[in-house]
Amino acid sequence: MWAEVERLLRGNPSAVFIPGYVTDFTAIYCDIFRAGYRGRVFTISFAVGPQFKQAVGAAADGILHGFPVPPVGSPAYDAYLRFVGKTPNGEVQNPFGCAGYDQINVLLLAIAAANGTAVDAIKADPARRERSG
Numbered sequence: 001m002w003a004e005v006e007r008l009l010r011g012n013p014s015a016v017f018i019p020g021y022v023t024d025f026t027a028i029y030c031d032i033f034r035a036g037y038r039g040r041v042f043t044i045s046f047a048v049g050p051q052f053k054q055a056v057g058a059a060a061d062g063i064l065h066g067f068p069v070p071p072v073g074s075p076a077y078d079a080y081l082r083f084v085g086k087t088p089n090g091e092v093q094n095p096f097g098c099a100g101y102d103q104i105n106v107l108l109l110a111i112a113a114a115n116g117t118a119v120d121a122i123k124a125d126p127a128r129r130e131r132s133g
Contacts, residue, residue: 006035018032018041019044020043033056042064067095081094084097
């Protein structure tokens, strides 16, 4: 994991965003803290719960976190809600479901761009795929 941390801290950024679950975030955060990084750290709220605070103690102070929510009231979110059988009501509904829905659609678009399900083709840079195709 140290190679990833070195790459993350290259150029001494004033802030880093490290999304992840508690175990992954804890390991990465410990490495960046040991490396002497003192810039702003942003993450997802569920990454900095009690387990994280027990593992890093006072080093947890100052981490900024939040939780992404869907764009309530947007046409796209309302369409998603209707698609899954819910009625748009101006409130956050099913935030994990809409994230999964977006992730599935991104994967389907990648499969379509790759013209198949071969893993290497799916994960290839689309610009490179166009140049070689």
